[in-house]
Amino acid sequence: MLKILLSDVTEWGRIQWMFFLFMVSGTCSQCTVDQPPVVTAALGHDAIMPCQLSLSDNVKMVIPPVLYWAVLPQESDDDKLWPPSENYKERVDLLDKGLYSTNKSVLFRNVQWADSGRYQCKVSITTKAGRFRRLGNASLLVVHDTMTFNLSGHNNSLLCEVNVTHDPGFVLTVFHDGYKLQTGDSSASGDSYSYLPFVTLSEAVLLRSNGTYECQLHLNEDLITASIFHYHPPEPKDAGKNVSATDQPDKLVEYKEPWHLYTALLLVPTIFLLVLLTAMLICRD
Incomplete structure (x- = not known):
């Protein structure tokens, strides 16, 4: 009888312990x-x-x-x-x-x-x-640093650079007027200096036409930061100086009539006739 009672107590304690564990695990979850x-x-x-x-x-x-x-x-x-x-x-x-x-x-x-x-x-x-x-x-x-644009006049290219912490998920992408440009993989110039806490990602593109160039830094699929560069091709230094005459519009020149000359030509014979008539009248008298 005692064994049965002890067995019942032990079984009841086991049930209580299991119930306690169930409650604790449920609370934890x-x-x-x-x-x-x-x-x-x-x-x-x-x-x-x-x-x-x-x-x-x-x-x-x-x-x-x-x-x-x-x-x-x-x-x-x-x-x-x-x-x-x-x-x-x-x-x-x-x-x-x-x-x-x-x-x-x-x-x-x-x-x-x-x-x-x-x-x-x-x-x-x-x-x-x-x-x-x-x-x-x-x-x-x-961590990432400020993104910079460097314009090279030697080969007419645009260089986008940014310093980032060591993470293979960082990628640079360049767009021109909203269209993604085909470039190589972003180069990391800091890879050879493993003691540095960052690497420098860079991407260069040729400036073929004017418009808006945008450089974007992504970490996997997330956009981290972006920078915009508005490009306008420089004007030629001697533009407008060596222009042929055919490029200029024709100008019409208006010549005025020489009315003073006409009047003078008419007055000379008239005066001469008046002088001659006056002399003839004097001689008759």
Whole structure:
């Protein structure tokens, strides 16, 4: 009888334990941390590192969650983006400072080349069912510099350049008046200098006609930044100087009648006749 009773108690405890595990696992599955796989930032500018805590409606936190942002690979516990370790002091702040806020994103100020890398959001949650830690899938922070255009008068070509962190997904594409130009693969002149934190992508195209040239930087399928160059061919230096006469419109010259000459010619014989008539009259008298 005792064995049967003990067996029943043991079975009941096992059922309770399984029920507890089921409840805990169900609670855990209802708490997730979402991060984007890639975050891009311009060199020297601020970047937002998104992190969103998602809870089911039936999950209630009994105390404020605890947030950590780890730098991967994490070599020590002190290497954290949040709370900021020595390398990140006064450069990182919470976007939402509410105690029970589910927005765990941070603002990363003045991003530099050395900041490129992987960052993981970790949130410790305490509910009535217990305490759990949830991890995001980590975000890769990639950095790019300002895109520049260089116009070469020697071979009449346009060179588009930009510095980016080491990532094979970066691609430069050049368009002319909205049409993609056929160019080779973007060359990375910094590949031979592996100690540099960036590579220089460049793409050159011949300027065959005027119009708008646009250089776009893509990371995989996403447009990161673009720059536009308006090109107008220069005018020839001696334009208009060596123009043949046939190129000029004909001009009509209007000559006026010499009425003064006609009058003078008529007056001379008239005066001569008057003088002769006057002399004849004097002689008769």
